[in-house]
Amino acid sequence: MADPRLFRLRVTFRETGRLAMLSHLELARALERAVRRAGLPYAVSQGFSPHMRIAFGAALPVGVGGTAEFFDLFLTDYVAAPKALAALQEASPADLYPVEARYIEHKDPAASVACPVSTYEVVFSEAPVSVVVPEEITVVRKKKEKTLAVADFLVGPVELDGATVRFTLAAKPTGSLRADAFARELVAATVAAGCAPATLHPTSFMRVEQREA
Amino acid sequence: MARRDLWPRVEPLLARVERPARYLNHEWGCADPVAEGDTAFCMIYPDTYELGQANQAVRILVNAVNAAAGMGAERAFLPAVDMADLMREEGVPLFSLESCRPVADFDVVGITLPHELAATNVLETLDLAGIPLRTAERAEDDPIVLAGGPCAYNPEPYAPFFDVILVGEGEEQLPETVALIRDLRASGASRAEILREIARKVGGAYVPSLYRWRDESEAQKAGSWVEPLFEDVPAVVHKRVFEGFAESSALEPMIVPYTEVVHDRLNVEILRGCARGCRFCQAGMMYRPVRExxxxxxxxxxxxxxxxxxxxxxxxxxxxxxxxxxxxxxxxRVNADCAGLGVRISVPSQRLDSFGVEMAELVAGQKKGGLTFAPEAGTQRLRDVINKNVTEDDLFSAIDAAFAAGWRRCKLYFMVGLPTETDDDIKGIASLAQRAYDRAKAAVPADQRGSIRMSVSCAVFVPKAQTPFQWDGQISPEETLRRVGLLKRSVKYKAVDVHYHDPKTSFVEAVMSRGGREVADWVEEAWRRGARFDAWTELFNEGAWTGAAEALGISPAEIAQAEYGTDYVLPWAHITAAVSPKFLARERERAASGITTPDCTFENCAACGACPTLGMDIELQKLREAKDGGEPAKNPYRAILGSEANVEEGAML
Known part of the structure; x- marks a missing residue:
């Protein structure tokens, strides 16, 4: 529930290098600890088990980093955004680094659903001749196989520039196509079509942009 | 030798294993790799990152080596089974976290021995590192392999695997050892010369290869199972104590892990040692004298x-x-500092009386999970035998206070198989737990009684070296199950549930705890047959251990279960925790007669010998108030460090 006395600070950060291997839970804990180290006046929930009022954006798969990740932090006192950013930077490792902080409205959508459209950039071990986008992808969800139509999730074309592939996926309220699953199937289809050798694999995988629908 | 960085080979494996965050390094607070030219020490915890990174000893020792000039420490942990198997498949050896270089490339490697079930993991660690398992097989340029930790108090089951076993507190001892190795290596000394010098010069260092192992009859006559091969190595190895503990900073710089580890929190060590004198407890004998x-x-x-x-x-x-x-x-004061920050404060090792509950209440806030108490035995008779100076009234007053204060769950710890235990003592556990439940019920409003839970948790007694019960045997796993069965049948209340520890693993613990050098072969054979991660219930491989015993023709049951008189010379007689053998024998005799011995931090000196042997005092900040509220008794070995320090203790009495 929005408490009008609190200040809602949206912090954008990079998750890079080896820290792309963190799970969402590990990432969340690391960010909370950085906030504590930064000494910001974070709000604490009332009740049985008091905890920091912080909300995280859409989760990244393990192994996928990001340059435009964000979280919302609720503060009890106003701290000028550049000052808050500097304190967070001081308290953060280089691979989990805050790059922007700004205050947003309480009525703005929650961090987890604010930006359902994500653009990813994958750098492959070598440049494919072209990429083959599969039409359907079968995923296992809650032990059940489910077939997803790629067209339902893919926004715009899959762009190939040398060894770099760029694509945009939209999350639906009913579910989403995981970027790592999509990339895996993309590689499989591309290799199967003879457009790249079987050794083709990502060397870097980043979410580079998140935006509203 | 140019440094080998294994990261390019480790990284591709991480997508294929669970919890890759175990292998990443780069945590907040992590140190730089050891500087070029410095002597490189690798501190290893022989289990996964989640257990090892939380270990306070590892943290202290890494910091101690990093603080010393001309040397540096990195960390390594045993990878989980999936990663270890994958590394073997891909030919990637065990690596350190900070520089991701092979552990075998370090000058010195230290493995802590935190408990008796880590033995096969020691071999798994060495093998994965590509270091020869036995000291006798190591070449000049292999790392010097050190051990330390609680199991060093009976080092023999590990003796062939280590070049040096460090007994006692390592804050000063470890950097001293690494410095000596550095200086001797620089002067071109051979491995054998280095080991001999360590044995001669570092207090608390035991170098097993410099001692001949005797057979039983010879050992009994000689008063020791080992004979020094040289006149200048000590016949008895005395534990080291970090004498500056009380005055040293309680802030131990720490690394903040990404993946969730056990005890994932800031640890502040507030005191060392415990002189309550429970006769089964190794820690209580090991860390004397008490220092606040x-x-x-x-x-x-x-x-x-x-x-x-x-x-x-x-x-x-x-x-x-x-x-x-x-x-x-x-x-x-800590509570006041943390107000409004959403910070939890926890105090482990709950004292079993209403004062303990008062203290727990001070920091519990609104969230009152469970409280744990350890009566250890079900009857007053047996509690007197083990010197657990706690009465039923103590327990019940603690229960009254806890449940009145809002707690609804309580766990009671007991041991099964304690010396002199009878079926009446087992039934006594059930009776005590049920009466504790009744007390809890009476302390709770009628409408909340349904939420009361009382659980009984039983460990199997493991006789530990350097304790008064070191001469006593463990009961057989079958007998343990019979007694646990009796306990379960004796508990009639549905709200009281009984949990117990697997007697098969406790059996291995007892063999490791009491065995001599011959047990090392058993460990190695069990490991060769697939035993590793023995402390992980789901990974414990009983067949490997029994098969190994058969193959070697040894009887581990005899080692675990034999009972000796106090005149019997035990395989660890050449190691001392500064508590005298006479004291241990006297305590065992008092146990047999059901006579208790008071805690010397509150009352009279119990003449354990630790203070005079070490030339130290018990160091308290102020007098501890006697339990009955009376005047604290005089103790010549008690120093008051705090603001009352200017007052002669004797003058107050």
Whole structure:
């Protein structure tokens, strides 16, 4: 529930290098600890088990980093955004680094659903001749196989520039196509079509942009 | 030799294993790789990152080596089974975290021995590192392999695997050892010369290869199972103590892990040692004398530690935190500092009386999970035997206070198979737990009684080296199951549930705890047959251990279960924790007669011998108040460090 006395600070950060291997839970804990180290006046929930009022954006798969990740932090006192950013930077490792902080409205959508459209950039071990986008992808969800139509999730074309592939996926309220699953199937289809050798694999995988629908 | 960086080979494996964050390094607070030219020490915990990174000893020792000039420390942990198998498949050896170089490339490697079930993991660690398993097989340029930790008090089952076993507290001893190795290597000394010098010069260092192992009859006649091969190596190895503990900073710089580890919190060690004198307890004998850090030191460490780590929980650790003479002041001040920050404060090792509950209440806030108490035995007779100086009234007053204060769950710890235990003692556990439940019920409003839970948790008694019960055997796993069965049948209340420890693993613990050098072969054979991660219930491989015993023709049951008279010379007689063998024998005799011995931090000196042997005193911040509220008895070996230090203790009495 929005408490009008609190200040809602949206912090954008990079998750890079080896820290792309963190799970969402590990990432969340690391960010909370950085906030504590930064000494910001974070709000604490009332009740049985008091905890920091912080909300995280859409989760990244393990192994996928990001340059435009964000979280919302609720503060009890106003701290000028550049000052808050500097304190967070001081308290953060280089691979989990805050790059922007700004205050947003309480009525703005929650961090987890604010930006359902994500653009990813994958750098492959070598440049494919072209990429083959599969039409359907079968995923296992809650032990059940489910077939997803790629067209339902893919926004715009899959762009190939040398060894770099760029694509945009939209999350639906009913579910989403995981970027790592999509990339895996993309590689499989591309290799199967003879457009790249079987050794083709990502060397870097980043979410580079998140935006509203 | 150019440094080998294994990261390019490790990284591709991480997508294929669980919890890759175990292998990443780069945590907040992690140190730089060892500088070029410095002597490189690799500190290894022989289990996964989640257990090892939380270990306070590892943290202290890495910091101690990093603080010394001309040397540096990195960390390594045993990878989980999936990663270890994958590394073997891909030919990737065990690596350190900070520089990701092969552990075998370090000058010195130290493996801590935290408990008896880590033995096969020691071999798994060495093998994965590509270091020859036995000291006898190591070449000049292999690392010097050190061990330390609680199991060093009976080092023999590990003896062939280690070049040096360090006994006691390592804060000074470890950097001293590494410095000696550095200097000797620089002067071109051979491996054999280095080991001999360590044995001669480092207090508490045991170099097994410099001693001949005797057979039983010879050992009994000679008074020791080992014979020094040279005149200048000590016949008896005395534990080291970090004498500066009480005055040293309670803030131990720490690394903040990404993946969730056990005890994932700031730890502040508030005191060391416990002199309650439970006769089964090795830690209580090992860390004497008791030394307290001051309230100011502790409160500052908590404040600073939370600020630099960002942790939301702090634990005030020790063997008996509520015994600290300033505990009420400490908790009150820490509480005030943490108000409104959503920070939890925990105090392990709950003292079993209403004072213990008062202290728990000070820091519990609104969330009252469970409280744990350890009566250890079900009858007063047996509690007197083990010197657990706790009565039913103590327990019941603790229960009254806890449930009145809002707690609804309580866990009671007991041991099964204690010396002299009878079926009446087992039934006594059931009776005590049920009466505790009745007391809890009476202390709770009628409408909340349904939520009361009382659980009984039973460990199997494991006789430990350097304790009064070191001569006593463990009961057989079958007998354990019979007694647990009797206990379960004796508990009639549905709200009281019984849990117990697997007697098969406790059996291996007892063999490791009591065995001599011959047990090392058993460990190696069990490991060759697939035993590893023995402490992980789901990975314990009983067949490997029994098969190994058959193949070698040894009887582990005899080792675990044999009972000896106090004149019998035990395989660890050449190691001492400064508590005299006479004291241990006397305590065992008092146990047999059901006579208790008081805690010397509150009352008279019990003449264990630790203080005079070490030339130290018990160091308290102020007098500990006697349990009955009476005048504390005089003790010549007790020093008061705090603001009352200017007052002669004797003059107050």
């Amino acid at each position: 850090r001051s309230a100011d030191n502790i409160v500052a460490a908590v404040r600073e530690g939370l600020a630099v780590t960002g942790y939301d929980e702090v634990s005030l650790t020790s063997l008996s935190s509520t015994d600290h003479s300033q505990i009420a002041e400490i908790l009150t």
